Structures are given as C-alpha cells and as structure tokens.
Amino acid sequence: MLLQKEMIAGHYRALANAAEEGRKVVYTFVPGNLTELMRSFDVLPLLPEINALQSGMRKLSGGYISEAEKQGHSEDVCTYVKCDIGMLKKGNVGPTGEKLPEPDLLLLSYTGCFTFMKWFELLRQEYDCPVAMLHVPYQADGLIHDHHRDYIVEQLETEVIPKLEQVTGRRFDEDRLRERLALSVQAEDDLVWVLESAKNVPSPIDAYFGGVYYIGPMFTAFRGTQEGVDYYRTLRAEIEERLAQGRGPITPHGEVERERYRLVMEGPPNWTSFRDFWQMFSDEGAVVVASSYTKVGGLYDRGFRHDPGRPLATLAEYCFMINSVKSCNSFSVGQLLMLRQLEERTGVPGGFIESDLVDPRYFSAANIKNRIESYLQMLEQKRGAA
Template sequence: MKWFEILQGEYGCPMVMLHVPYQGDGVITQSMRRYVVEQLRNKVIPLLEQVSGKSYDEDRLKEMLARSAAAEDDLVAVLESAKNVPSPIDAYFGGVYYIGPIFTAFRGTEETIDYYGALRAEVDERVSQGKGPITPDGEIQEERYRVVVEGPPNWTNFREFWRMFAEDGAVVVASSYTKVGGVYDFGFRHDPSRPLESLADYCMGCYTNLNLPSRVDMLTRYVEDYAADGLLINSVKSCNSFSAGQLMILREVEQRTGKPGGFIESDLVDPRYFSAANIKNRLESWFQMIEQRRA
C-alpha cells in the first residue's frame, strides 16, 4: 500500500520520497551513496526550499551535524553503560526515551547536546553507586537476568509490558530497536565535512536497512559484549522490516552464543495482539531455561 501517496491525496500537500538502497550485500557502496545524495540534492532539497521559502544553507547543516556528532558520543556512552553489572539503565524500555530527542526533531540542536550531557552524567553517577535502572514502578533492586531484545516494544500496553520484566529482575542490556535511528555504537557519526554524504550513510546504516547476516552479527556481539543471558525476540505484526527472518536470527544467535533464545508476540499499535497471560507465560518459561543453563 502506498501510504504516503494516500496521505498526499488526503491532505493535498507536497510529497517527496527518498529511496534508500537496502544493504543486501552488507556494505554501502559508492554508487549507493551517490544515488541517495543525488536525490537529496535534486529532489528533496528543492521541494523543501519551495515549501519553507528558505534556501538551503549548507554551512548551517554542517553546524547541526557537528552538534549531532557530539550528542552521539554521549548517547553511545549511555548505551554502553549497560556493560556494567548491575546495568544502570534498561536499554529497551528506558532506551526508547534516550533515543527520542536525537532520532526526531531535536537532532542537531543545542538542546540535544544539553540533554545527552545531563543524561550521561546521571548514568555515570548510577554506575558509581552500583544502582540498577529506574522503572515506572521504582528502581530494580536485584538484577537477575541480563537480556538482549530484538524487535519493537508494544506501545499499547507499554508499562504493563515493562513491568513483566522488572518484576522478575530482568534488565534489557542491549536492543535492536534503539538502533532503528542509527547504529552509533558501531562507529557511525554524522560528519560535517561531507554533509550530504553523511546523511546518505546515516539513512543506509540504520538497523532495519541491514541485511539479516549483519543483524545476526550485531545481536551476537551484544549477547557476548554485554554478558547477556540470551536473546529475546518480540515479534510484531505491524512492522515487516523487523519481523521478517526473526526465527532464523534467533536460531543463529543461539547457535553462536550457546545462550537460550526466547520468542514472544505482540504488536506496535494493535492491542488485540497483546495477550498479557501468553507473554507472561513465555517469559517465565524462558527465564526457567536460563536458570537451567546456569545450573
């Protein structure tokens, strides 16, 4: 379904599509980069100039990219703080709050730098005090399970979903969802010296634009580097960019790490697919598997 064409017809507004090549071979080639840059220069920028009444200012873009790169350094430090035991953050449920500003309208602003600087300082303090993550129901006092989660969270029952983990002392130390807006912890930074090329690389490097072998490599590394007890997949109905290939990903990560995998199902936006009892039962079974592997 052509979602954005439908919205264009509904609201009678201008629309431009940026086509981003998929990393089918696991790399970004120069021809892929050139293709995206040409679209930005010849289609996206002219339309935005027309709609906004403002001319493209590359010097201002460079300044914003430099601020983005500075904030990205702090974001990576926050996410990698989960390598500590106990982890001071939850990198899935809490992580969605951490990625929000830089993945949306605040990217490139001074406010973003202020936010991530303050967040990093707070997380560093929690590390020094040996504290676990804060949840809506309070601080997790005992970290019993360290898990990696693949897939988006359930937004319709977000707090209830989070509570299922927190009640059992399960802390998410790394997640793929926090990388849908950039894989900064694997080295990418916005580069003001090559502004449009940097934007192109950013678009092509986001998690759901990676091929399945690259996703397996990333999740395997998370399980190993963050001393996780296993990989859990939350398979949703409304995002094929995530759900396609997840069972293969689960089995491959299990085989590489020797850690048990878990599989639950819900949805991003449709509450009919959220069965609290079913999810709770599957989580409990998976936690029991983890305990058995430890024995």
C-alpha cells in the same frame, strides 16, 4: 524521563502553533530522517510513527485503528498506518490533545520499510502538498557501495533540497547544516556512552524499555538542536551517577535492585501496554542490555551486536529475546531464523514473544507474561545445571 516527556510535549505544542507562528511542517519517518537538514530550513518535523506510538501509550490507538478498518483498511496491515489514518479521519488531534498541522511537505524517507512508501501515498491522497522521495538502497551485503551513496546525494540535491527550498522559500545554507550536524555529534557521543553503559554489571540502564526514552529526542525532532545536546548531557550525568553508585536501572515501578538476567532484545516494543510489558521483565530482575530497536533511527554506536571487538560468541554471556510484532514485516521476517542461528552459534536458548505495536487486540498480557516467566525459569534451570 520527565525531561524527555517535556521536550516531546513542547514539540507537539510547537506543531500545534506552527500555523500561527508561520512555521512550515514536514511529515517524515524516523529511519533515515534528515532532521538536521530540515532544521537548517527551520521547519518542524512531524513523525507519524511517533504519533502512533504516543497514541498507543495513551490508549487512543485502538479507536483509531478501528476507524481506519471501518474505512476499508485491511486488518492485516501495519497498525501504525491505520492508527495514523484513523487519527486523521477523526480530526487529526495529536496524542497530547492538540490539533496537528497539515503538512507543507511529505518527506518520504524510504529506508527499507516498504510500508512507508504506501503510507505516504495514502497521506498524499489526503493532503494537497508536494512529496519528496528519498530512496535509500538496501545494503544486502552489508556494504554501502559508491553508487548507493551517489544515488542518495543525487536525490538530496535534485529532489529533497529543492522541495524544501520550494516549501520554505529559503535557499539551502550548507553552513547552517554544518552547525546542526556539529550539535548532533555532541548529542550522539553522549547517547552512545549511555547505551554502552549497559556493558557494566549491573547495568545502570535498561537499553530497551528505558532505551526508548533515551533515543526519543535523538530519533524524533531534537537531533541538531541545543535542546538535544542539553538533554543527552543531563542524561549522561544522571547515568554516570547511577553507575558510580552501582545502581540498576530506574523503571516506572521503581529501581531494579538485583540484576538477575541480562537480555538482548530484538524487535520493537509494544506500546499499548508498555509499562505493564516492562514490569514483566523488571519484576524478574531481567534487564535489557542491548536492543536492535534502539538502532532504528541510526547506528550511532558500534554497540554490542556490531562491535568487531566483541565477537558474536560473547552473546553466550547473555540471553536473547525477540518481541515479534504483527505490524512490522521488516522486523519480523527472518526473526525465527535469527533465533535459530543465535542459538546454534552461542548455545544460549532464545525467547520469543508476540504482540503488536499499537493494536491493543494483539497484546495478551497473560500469555506474554507466561512466556517471559517460562523462558527465564528455563535459563535459571540451565544455570543450575551448569
């Protein structure tokens, strides 16, 4: 956790010094990010969602959201966007207190979140820089068709790479990209191992709250870097040690000593009360052993929910909970149906809580705690009855 924090802080420092050091900055999004490609051009990625969640964790987001709403942004829309716009309007000082650089390029990876498209259209109105759009088609049938792949490659070749070349003044170097990708593979292997370590009982990790720290470097700026490789090697060694000792996950409030519930979690976490939220689970001995959120930046593993060797029915061993966030319709629409289907197919009741990503007005601690406790008590009673 500490190493991860240092890395993120270091990245923000690098961003703050980008102009002095003559480095170009590309704003882009986590899902579908092209970090290796960007790194091969030696540009620094800046991810507005990460700014927003970091602002949320540092209790800054509420003010930024109010600022954006004052400027005419609807209370109904994504709070990541409003947090970002509010931060920009208040001087674009990043979550670590350093001023963020303006983008040299907006790399719009449109990967299924409609809001991304509008978000960068909004930013484009604020900055005088080019935008490269990468539309990743939706895989409605779960398949990647040839023409989907062709479409993406064509966009990379005709839109993304030429704009990176234009902005950096460098030619695309495929060998450099290969080197970056090779580094990614090493880090990904270790990340997958770490996430899959949650299959052990007790789990040495929490794959949702703790998972956030594990995916942080991978989903932000460190894929395809030696720092990323080193981070995941260190993390894996640490988790291997915990596993060997039969220890549970470490949390900000201490170690989970007795794993009482194994949860699968759907939906992003709340960031404004992240630690309190985590504690509501860890106090009850509830450990998240798999989560969809830790896959938003890439399906590096064929983990618990996607492993054909572990059919859906094995969910019965676990409990399932949704944190539905007001901001994110991509996640939210369908969650209630998913909940029903999982209950029907596995016979395991699901839990449902509601909050938001970075708007503190939508985190009602007492209500959420109450719902979590009620859900876990119900599971306990069912166990007793069984």
